[in-house]
Amino acid sequence: MKKIFLTLSLLTMSVMLYAASPIFVDFDSSSLPEGWTSTGVTFKKDNGSTRAAMSTKATITTAPINNPTQIAYKHRGSGSNKTLTVEKSIDNGQTWTEIGSVKVSSSSTYGSGTHAINESTTSGVLIRITCSSATIFVDDIEIAYVNLAQEPTKQASLSTSDIKGNTLTLNVEKGNGEGRLVAYQKGDECSFVPEDGVAYVGNFPKTLEDGTVLVASDNAATLSVSGLLPGETYSFVAYEYNGVNDNRNYLTTSPATLKATTLTVPSITPEVNTIAFKNVKTGESKVLTLNITAKFLTPATGKLSLTSSSSTFNLSNDGTTYAQTIELPYADAALTSTIHVKFAPTSLSDYNATINISGGNAQSTVTLTGIGAETSVTEYYLAPDGNDAGDGSFTQPWMNLQHAVNQAKPGDVIICRGGRYKFTMRDSSGKLTVRIKTSGTADAPITIRNYEGETPIFDFEQQLLDCNRSTANVGDRGILLTGNYWHLYGLHIMHAADNAIKLEGSHNRIERCEFSYNLDTGIQLGFGHNFADSGLGSKNDGSFCAYNDIIDCDSHHNCDYDSNYGSDADGFACKMHNGKGNRFIRCRAWRNSDDAWDLYETDFDVTLIECWAWESGNAEDHLWVKEYFDSGHGFSGNGNGIKLGGNGTGGSSEGVHYAYNCIAFGCDKSGSTKGFDCNSHKGGHVIIGGLAFDNGYDFMFESGGGSNSEFYNNVCFGRQEILVGSESNNAYLGNAEQGKTFYKNLVSNFSRSDYESLSETDALAPRGTDGSMPPKFGRLKSGSKLVDAGLNKPVPYTDEFPFLYQPIYGAARDLGPYELVEGGVSTDIQTIMNHEATTSLEVIQGQYSGEAILKMSSAIAATVRVSVCDLNGKIIMMAYSGTIEQGADYYLPINTTSLPQGVYVVMMSNGQERIARKMVVNL
Template sequence: GSWTMQGVYAYQSSGNTSARMNTGGYLILPYLNNPTSIAFSHKASGSYKTLLLEKSLDKAETWETLQTYASASGDFARVSATVGLGTADSVLLRLSCKAATIYIDDVEVFYSTMAEEPGQQAAIKAGSISGQTVSILFEKGDGQGRLLVCQPDSSVSWEPKDGVSYTGSFPKRLPEGQILVSSGDEDSVLATGLEPGVNYYFTVFEYNGQGNDRNYLCPGNYCQARTSEEPSLWADKNQLAFRKVIPGNQRYQSIKIWAKFLVPANDSVLLSCTDPNFSLSRTQNGEFVSALYLPNNNGEISGSEIFVRYAPQNFGLHQAYLSISQGNLRDSILLSGEGSETENYSYYIAPYGSDTNGDGSLENPWYNLQKAVDTVRAGDEIICRGGEYFPDAMKDGSKTTVRISHSGSPGQWISIRNYEGEFPVFNFKEQQPKLEGNRGILLTGNYWHLYGLHITRAGDNGIKLEGSHNIIERCTFSYNFDTGLQLGFGHDFSDSGHGSSNDGSWCAWNDIIDCDSYRNCDYDTNYGSDADGFACKMHNGRGNRFIRCRAWENSDDAWDLYETDYTVVLIECWAWRSGYAEDHAWVKDVVAVSHGFSGNGNAIKMGGNGTGGSSKGKHEAWNCVAFNCNKSGSVKGFDQNSHDDGEKLVNCLAFGCGYDFMFERASANSEYYNNVCLGRQEIAGGQESNNAIGTATDKGWSNKLLTGITYNDFVSLSEEDAKAPRNEDGSLPTRFARLKSSSPLVDAGLYIKNPYEEVFPFLAQAVYGSARDIGPYELEEGNISSAPSLLLTHQPEFNFEVFTGGAGSTQLTIRFVATKSTIACLEIISLEGKRIFIRTIQVVSGGQYSLPVRLGNFKKGVYLCKITLANKSKIQRFIIH
């Protein structure tokens, strides 16, 4: 559409074109359908210039003011406002200048894509009826499809929520007892798996749209039907898949049996299986036999539990049927397993999967991550197909938090990762905002590796991590109602159940690698005051590290190390634009916001507990960047926050904050080397040398200080370049914070060995020229004069083996022995040079590792397998037949 304007002119400055508005000038956007919010940048030629944002729903006949802004000189200020007309058409928005001159740039409008609500509900009636089935016939409404729900003994009180598509295999049982029977555009549906002799109430809801755009017509129309009182016998599962078990070991699963109206009423139900690899028992610790009888009570059995044991006697696939019979009734359950050299297995979940009818295979995946988590054991992996998940499993009976409490082992990590080339998103939008403990994922187990997941809209933290020896890698956290990823416990450690104080082993040795966290915002009486991008606080253990992570536009701080018990390390992490209320208009679309915004807005808060300084540990930041945190003129980039135990900052950069560096409490245990400050700082004391600043101050660094540094010393310091996509290997974008060759920061620093490069060799930066550069990144021009000692250290030889399993195999196994404690990287590469698989794991020196790789998506041919330990790589060829 076209824009309407009066008193508005194009204005060019530094290669950028913006709109210049005179007094009385206005800018009207084209007609909009379903607008939810608007964002734009503005500044003025002086102070207190009034700018109005207005809306009209009657084609410009009348205007209503949405927001009033006081525009001022200086840099453009980015603002956003809620429009809240997600179901309205032909909306006009107007920006009006009440006092010249005001400049407008980068106008963005956000829309609701919610489909239009159907106007006519479907009608339904019952057709044929049996003991466990009812046929439902539809007289269709005017929607694209309809959702059928039933409930025993009373009318359906549940209604679907707009924006949620109920997908996957049906039927689905809801926690409140309702059954989702079907979703689609069929003329009739057969409801199965019902209980005989029960009144069922069926309700239909017409809908339009797909995915998050789905819009339901409520209330629904209903009908009633009673299933027949006829002899019926059924189990809660139709198959049991035991996966891989080493011969000599055994694995157990259970089923539940129901029956009604049995004839004759006093005859027992017979369960039997003739395959010697499978056996049955009434209890897991009881005697296992090939056949057993299950007594009934006056013709009924109410969920009696039967245990099935798989104990393979040899290698190979085993498949059999568990027969269930009584009188003329027959049912069966498919049993399967594999006698294997290893018990490590890959389980799959998918947005179209089913916890009820799936078996966790690639072909028949589960839906809920919790289902897979409860199944895996040490050495297994969970592979998440791409798409959006709306978790609905409630492990504790009341919350949809995915709870991970059991553990892998040093040589047998458990992993949850994305399917290669796909992007799984776990949307917890059904959780109540800021309900205590309503996290997306609660990880209390050890030796887990989470890779390539996106966690959003959790009612509290995206992930709360309390376990040890875990890796969170390539994960994203956004729009959660508290900190995206938080390590630690609560204010009182004794509440954790691990004693009165942390001895360093609880919530310890966790690595957060290549993760992003943005636009997280809490909502309670202190709206915005708690949600950080990342946090390691409240009684963490030893050895927690954040590596190459980014946090931006979070309501409180980017990083918070409040009330720590031990050192926390940040390496090559970027933090910017914290604490701006306008970045969190999305909250108002979810909850009714009545409190004032209270976000602090710091970038990296390195400890503290108010003026008490109760946090402990000498925190470290290497090659980190903190910038554009200046909502009030006093917030900080790197902030001591009254922390007394000292800190070490090496090759860090800060700019655009109220205070770029604020370390107001003197500490002889503090160190600052090769850092760059482009704005204000306050440094109370400590060891320091070879730092750089724009203008020197008597409250800052002084030893071998380089002054006169400006923004022009860098190729780019823009938020756009900081927010650019990561490189294929997960590393950060390559324009931001890089030096120009003309900068006096080049060759002006000290060489300070980064001790973490030995564990993470991808962090190593060779030194070009006569000395290390000041700032986070070395300018890679000229000759390498020296390099981190790691690159010169001899590494012992290691070897590995690849087992393909021969023709028709669905999996290869890679075995190796780690020569040191480090990160191992496994890659599979085609002969054309394309990397088609990558996996990283933490390994310990001397550990023996066996890594399974599924071959389902690999074509026949020759491939290269590459393993890198520290800086040493080995390559082998293998063939898929």
């Protein structure tokens, strides 16, 4: 068992790294936490804050704590020669063992004490602090502990079969863990050891910064490993684990190991299997490079022949003379070479070809794709170890995002390799903020995105260090986006000295991004309190900061630092004079210092659809700020969930705000914090399909909250005030009173047991591969009184975003955000336009266990047949027979409840190609 305490939590699409939040106790409330006891202790003001004042022989004893590792605290005495002693007990207080003591600070400033507890595997540990003589002031007690699942006791074993030159199969004899992490390194030993509390998720295989390749993190019995070089030795390891996310616990002693050497067979290994040119303007050309490695060729001296299957793609070994066929001479049975591939489209159409490579008794193929377009698309590459003196290509990537942004034109794509970026490019004022001022177009947006399967982390920590040297630097954003028609995808932005992204432009799309540990709101749309300061006029006419979509994003652990420490940093915000048409879709915000969402001082409507908010405003979640700043200020975070407006001393807010199928929970910093809150907004609200629990108030829409408000199909477990608008078909456990709470057609006989899960662990679970929310949290169980109790109030924008559509599976809509999927399954096929669609077929898990979704597309307009077959080729189900368009992705749900458990094959034929995909049905 490794003993770790992480004060910083990092969640990425590739690696999920969590820490158990330490127990943090201050005495601002003039009381002890529940379960703690004391003798001889009072609470007094000292140096501007309430502290625990300990008299002679006074004690403070904690409640039982599981797996504690360390305690830290602040202290000051009213005189000299005073001592605090800290002890632990593992037998419920029968015996005590001293773990440390400190001579208490006798100055006006507070000293600190830290002691190791070293009980990371012990439950029910008591900690006691004892005062030698009066008076000693104690505050800010912080206890770290390990929050891990039970460690497995038996490792797996590995064997291999079907070894070839570039591939092999790993056979896994499972240990007794819930799963195992399998990795390899080239050479005679794999030194990789995972850390407890770290869960590796996303697409596999993935390559870590040290060259370790992670093969899988699951419970599979066989694993196919590809991308190997012939004649090389690879060392594999497998570590059993239990738990998910922050409580994942690996068995790291005596891992399963295996050493395998690939066959020394003739081989040709291209660096990539596909070269995608994207859009190239007709009449022009674009050149990309391809690295090729060949080994064990026979005869030892000869030539490789490379032929393009299309004259639109031509090849060169020197970058000057191009032809459809070129030759590469080799010697000593090996070759390492770089060739150039030129794509020169002549018409507005899609192009597909192959490079066939042969010689030396080996062969290989590389796929080529490109689009003849009215405008060209340039791809620029960034990498954490890149150099801005390069050309921005795959092989010579840049490092600074600002450098790439300065080159980008409409339609261009900036592709960011995985890893942690520490940008160095400063503007004329010395700021590290990335400023995006230029614009794409509606037909050719500019894209900044992750490299497939990798997660770029834009770490602006230098901004925080700059702030510590000069508080004038507080307020430096990570990215300031004032341009229009940008698409940001798959980025993680952290440690900015203000917002991770401040968005003031229009028609932008921020998707699959994460914002954490920033010194203000993760992403904020809007301007300042005085719109005229923007230089865009005296009032927003709705066209500025307008029509932006924030989709499938996460924002957490953001906290501002000023005289009102924690009072401004939200997860998401659209406030201070936003324009029209801004939407948040399938986003999560948790453990931010102020609110999860803040729509304060809006000028126009804002829409939230299927968004989750929880655990705002907890001081103990933001101890990371103390790593960078002196923590002299008291914490002032509000702690609300979804704050839908604001009409206070800073100015009024306008517009009707919409929240469809949203969840707010755990916002209970005090009895006055809210899950859903109008914040005195008078423009009105539409709240449909909401779920709220464990908040100070679950719903607060007081008399000033706008008469043009509507509340339908909501579920409320706790307190509420609904004093405005119309309502019906809601669920409420409190005492219903007409005109003050949900009242009409009310459901009241429900409980937590009506849900599959209402736990934070399941809310934090990984998203689906399509960005969808985790599958258990907030979902109803069969038999609940909340089923079929609602009204049909459709979610908007399902034509634009088909994944938001939830068919009704019964007599009526269910209450709350998610329809219980049982009974008949809708067979309506959904179409999403995708001009890069190729012939493909993918099997995706549906919204419930008995549904699969077939995602299919065709590179040509065609009549397709899709069938489900058994392993003998017998057709079990004809899923679809009809036409599909070129350039579209189709999503076809199928009901699998009638199929016996087992493995099936899904076949798709478009007349020219036939594709087969495996589908596994588990009962």
